[in-house]
Amino acid sequence: MKIYNRNKSVKTLVAICAMAVCAMTFHSCEQFELDEVPGRANLAVEPYNSIDELELAVNGIFGKLNKAAWMTTFYVNGWAGDDMTTHRESNKADFREYDQRNVAATNGRSATNWAGVYAMVKAANTVIINSEGVDFPSDAARQKELLGQTYFLRGLMFYHLARVHGRIVLPLDLEIDFERELATQEEVYQQIESDMLTAETMLPAKTNVGASDPNAGSARAILARLYLDWAGYPVKDASKYAMAAASAKQVMDNAGTHGFALVPDMATLYTVEGRFNTESIFTIAYCASCGLPNRKNGKLGLPSDYATQGWQETFAEIRYFEDMPEGPRKDATYHTEIPLDGPLPGPADPDQESRATSDVAGAISFLPWTSFIDQTQPIFRKIVGPFEEGTFSGFQSDRNDYYMRYAELLLIYAEASGEAGSAGADAWQALNDVRNRAGLEDVSAADGTIQDLAYLERKWELAGEYLRYNDLVRKEQVEAALGGTARDPRVSINTLTDQPITKETNAIIGSTAPSNYFAPRPQPEVDRNPNLAN
Template identity: 25%
Template structure:
């Protein structure tokens, strides 16, 4: 269980190695006691009123939060740690959704796209990572009171941080696997025979536990900072009431969604609730509204601010780290014809035509609407400004020249001797790059994890607004509050008019909200999970995905011809991830997900 039984001690070793690392820098002599006891005694030192080592213990748990951007490895193993990542093969999670595919062909990412995943060939497997974090939280909760805390606020904040972090890691587990074993506060010894007998709790039990833990912790965390305070707060990003509320809203929205709240056919397996219950949508809406009502977050007027400033009006929960200044991410994503400072750009990600077509015209109308003004001969003119912020398309301005993705163009030269990859779809991903259309070089941005990407935002205010709109619409229909939440997003985007048409049905509003989530939160690891919790992945992803072939005519115009890029493999079993075979073989009580 938890990647550690006898042959694999991953989740035990996380806590143990962290302790050993700390102890190695300590000059105390501990030769007279067993090492494990010494390490715990050192971290939770009964003679250290500062509690600094215990404080660092909690801080280290944050490092287990999964990052984003290009985190999925297309080489030897998907989703592995940064220490073993290769370069060009890294792709975002959206490359396994209907929004994009990897530009490079022939790597392991394509094996997953074309062949799926199994208990033997797992995908984004966070089982061991999450349980190691949960174990670390449990260790803290078991031992923190032996520290003679001089700072009484630490004694209150830190255990509730550990509790909230533990709840978050359970959320990471249940959205992948459904119901999982709940450990409570127990810290298992590696030789404990009970580890071999642990069974999965139901999804409902897990949700109830996570929500209860967040409710217990939320009012005893660090106080939320004002916008001005965030810019100078070194701990901005650590658990606050607003973050606990945001995670709670995420959990309850997952629980209310069709994957776990099917209608009208009840799902009585351990992965779901007993039957459909509309009140779950109300609970999710209420949770999102509680965060909105705090009144301490808002949308940033300029969406590029989100890429350039960690502390802003909109970021609620993000992965903390030690940042430095760099512009590497722009090189990773920009079309390969751009070589500022004599360094090749890589164009790693190819958005699909389905994703590009999801962006409406600037007047807010879908491109399929005959009155929208869309023209197939000039398909990118007059579109939602978020398209230009998310996608490199043919003719878009970048580094003082138009992007050339037509056949034989500088960004699709079709020269097999070039080391750089080329687009599979006629597009490259632009999201998270600075606004460098008129620049001579890529803008340096606020980067983290060795300079690869900006701090990874897990939940931002736009997400909360759309979560509220979705849940409220499912519970009460498209009332004024739903319209207002969506309009706020579309107004910031620059649509005119930004209001949705009056009189939409619940189904029409559902489609509108889902599309807003797709384009507003593009490449933020939302679409991958959304199409699963909505249970539409088999329809929108397990079908042909398209791109475009662009030909430059002799008169300087362009012709656009659709093409099929791939048909991903997707089965009903893949709505949940398989539990790795190493877990189920060691613990025969561990039930595998259906279909694997």
């Protein structure tokens, strides 16, 4: 169920659905369990008889990834960052718990995410175990790549869940064990490292544009991110900074071989047309017409009032928006107004100007975010998409997820090199390459340490990509970013002079101390295995 590129977007899905005589409805094809071949269910320890069986099983893992990631539940801890917030009421309670650092063990999004991730882990373990001692000499290269993909996805899912919950269980077999112990944080990182190192040796140097099929550079780039986390809280092994820098540099030195590069115009990343590109180090690909829609874009990032009738799930934090440097990156990150249909609303007050504007007579009219009624927040262009594309009118699309971008890798290299004391001209160049695309001038040692400058640059570059909170955790900056008045906007939304400064939406009600950095493991899982409560 992988999507290789825009020209081959339905190749694997069509093949799989044909096997199931899948001239079925959208819903039926979505429900088909792709990693189960008759006689070889994913709990069966039975060696594969052909490369086709192995490929179908690995395709099933990718299918489970799509099912786990197609909704924002997959990135639920993203709302804990200071870059994004959710609706103050409505049915967004699970997101608000993360937003307000008050996550309960009964959080339904946590439970769904946990289940989806471990379904992938189980499927990956099945592939690995059923492949033991099996060789397909005439398809040796393909067999090796499929196993490399399996190790990559298993390591990625352990990593994904560890960033939410910290310590997790590490099942590497198919046993149903309700007494399985939590691994230490160090053991979790070691297992992720092992899987990624194995994947790197088995994956080809280059696959498709966008790397929806991961390549060796994809695995090494994830290792760079892992080592950066490992160097920070909670393990704080500073020796890993050098390993993060070395891993990032290895990918940079071979970027052409892997097919990685910054795209010239950042705004093109967040379009349907530009969804397969050289900047993506690993892509989770979608195809709505194939029954694999992405439901994290469009209406989910819009307010509910006016013609857009958005689902008000994701909004931009005002203070963060105010602080971001102006330029093409900010323009690519946010929408500051929404298009209107029908008559323009009149002035809210005789002393105020009209709340809507029109670019030219008879053309589309736009309403500024400061006039949104239901919730007055800027919105993410990264999530809504460009209005001219039209995806904002629906809640599912062909837009892809970039699990990691090359821009992040460049910033990892700059930051980790600085922390390791090895930053040279190439590290400054990596940082400035990202800044220059954003319309910003070069920085140098006269402006501060490279690690601090790179960390700040990540704040702006990765806004709205569900990654900011992970940076706050590893740097132990949660209180600094979320505590006190740190999130308070600096301006009044209402232009009348007697109105008070706007307050943040969804004020923090939980602790911002390290003891509350990670979300509790889901209560249903704890009920089955009390060891998860430790």
